[in-house]
Amino acid sequence: MCEFCRKHAEEYGKWYLNPKGYSEEFFRKLSIFDRILHRQPRKVRELWEVSDAAWYPLSISKTLDLVDLAAKPFIGRIIKIIGNMIAVRGHAGQVVPLEDAYKIVELSESQALFPCMCKRLFKGEDEYKCLNFTPAPEFAEKHPRGWRVKELETEEAKEKLREFAEKGYVHAVFWWCGAPQVICICNCDTKYCYAARPRLWYDIKNAYRKSEYVAEVDPDKCSGDIPRCGNCVSRCQFGAIKIRDGKAAIDPYKCFGCGQCRFGCEEDAIRLVDRNTHPIAQRLW
Amino acid sequence: MGKVKFIYDGKKCFLPYDPEQRRPTRCLKCIEACPKSLLMFRPTKEKGPDGSPVKYEIYMTFRSQADKYCPSCLKCVEVCPEGAIQVKIQG
Numbered sequence: 001m002c003e004f005c006r007k008h009a010e011e012y013g014k015w016y017l018n019p020k021g022y023s024e025e026f027f028r029k030l031s032i033f034d035r036i037l038h039r040q041p042r043k044v045r046e047l048w049e050v051s052d053a054a055w056y057p058l059s060i061s062k063t064l065d066l067v068d069l070a071a072k073p074f075i076g077r078i079i080k081i082i083g084n085m086i087a088v089r090g091h092a093g094q095v096v097p098l099e100d101a102y103k104i105v106e107l108s109e110s111q112a113l114f115p116c117m118c119k120r121l122f123k124g125e126d127e128y129k130c131l132n133f134t135p136a137p138e139f140a141e142k143h144p145r146g147w148r149v150k151e152l153e154t155e156e157a158k159e160k161l162r163e164f165a166e167k168g169y170v171h172a173v174f175w176w177c178g179a180p181q182v183i184c185i186c187n188c189d190t191k192y193c194y195a196a197r198p199r200l201w202y203d204i205k206n207a208y209r210k211s212e213y214v215a216e217v218d219p220d221k222c223s224g225d226i227p228r229c230g231n232c233v234s235r236c237q238f239g240a241i242k243i244r245d246g247k248a249a250i251d252p253y254k255c256f257g258c259g260q261c262r263f264g265c266e267e268d269a270i271r272l273v274d275r276n277t278h279p280i281a282q283r284l285w
Numbered sequence: 286m287g288k289v290k291f292i293y294d295g296k297k298c299f300l301p302y303d304p305e306q307r308r309p310t311r312c313l314k315c316i317e318a319c320p321k322s323l324l325m326f327r328p329t330k331e332k333g334p335d336g337s338p339v340k341y342e343i344y345m346t347f348r349s350q351a352d353k354y355c356p357s358c359l360k361c362v363e364v365c366p367e368g369a370i371q372v373k374i375q376g
Contacts, residue, residue, distance in 0.1 A: 061327040064346045071349040122322040124313035126306075192322035201350050 002285045008180040014212055016173045021180040022108050070202040080204055087206035093174035093195060095211040097259035097272055101161050101171040101185055108133035111157040113150040122192035129164060131157060132184040168235050170258040190237045211257035213272035214281040217248045221269035224248060231264030252281040287376030289355045291345040298369035300341040309341045315361040315370060321354050323347060324361060
């Protein structure tokens with residue numbers, strides 16, 4: 001069990017299924033540490049102002065320079081420790097499979113689609129694929145320069161999530177100002193993701209944690225017929241699946257448990273199992 | 286693979302701030318072309334009267350890992366219409 005669930009899950013099993021994480025309380029009380037970290041105005045309106053893409057990139061580029069130091073031999077270790085600390089108190093996330101994403105949408109009060117900040121910065125285009133929850137949409141409306149958002153009903157939001165899953169995007173639930181407060185579900189393409197790359201390239205774990213599940217192949221069902229099939233290999237954004245001895249094999253060290261490989265499988269041979277019961281993956285988060 | 290050095294000439298490349306979209310909208314061909322999405326834009330230190338940025342520049346993120354992840358395909362150099370980007374590969 002990962003540290004967030006141990007601390008915040010209570011009787012709900014997973015931290016992001018605890019309804020407390022969806023209350024507006026967290027915007028009211030921020031510690032001094034949080035305020036320094038986000039240069040945090042108490043007013044939430046200003047919180048959205050700092051996330052305006054026109055002003056924000058300078059601090060993003062500074063953060064990226066800091067993240068970059070994690071590759072250095074000695075300073076790197078310190079940067080990793082600090083990075084992990086900041087990620088817990090700041091804005092970071094955990095991968096969730098589609099089923100859990102549905103549950104999160106049901107728990108939240110209102111949903112709105114925001115343009116993906118990472119794609120905006122690293123590809124120069126707006127794609128509406130970040131699903132933000134209460135109170136984000138209200139504050140976006142009040143934003144002085146008017147964030148363009150698309151408000152959705154719960155059913156529409158689920159429909160959108162299914163659409164994103166078909167495209168192969170990884171769902172990740174993100175917190176803001178501390179771990180149990182759910183703010184959005186990002187639908188990431190890790191190729192240009194600002195959270196996933198520090199994890200994958202620099203091993204800053206808390207920036208993008210693995211999900212509560214891990215994928216497993218049923219060797220009896222998998223045909224491993226490569227020219228015809230092999231969808232799971234191409235759908236995995238983390239390079240965790242390889243075809244070995246004519247069957248798909250999942251590397252538990254690399255698997256993030258997003259479950260995207262399942263939707264490509266024609267034989268329905270891949271399923272998600274609880275990470276806590278997996279012999280190797282239970283220690284990897 | 287040798288060391289990769291990304292050199293950007295801010296005088297040749299012009300990326301103004303678009304108040305409508307709140308980001309640069311002109312060109313940006315290089316960041317679209319990068320297969321590993323290593324390039325990003327950031328505002329320069331100049332500020333307009335309302336505190337908004339005036340102009341943007343292109344820079345390479347994750348520089349210390351660039352030797353590992355930059356495929357040295359030189360697509361960013363190819364697509365740049367102004368010739369503002371140079372990539373030097375040493376060794």
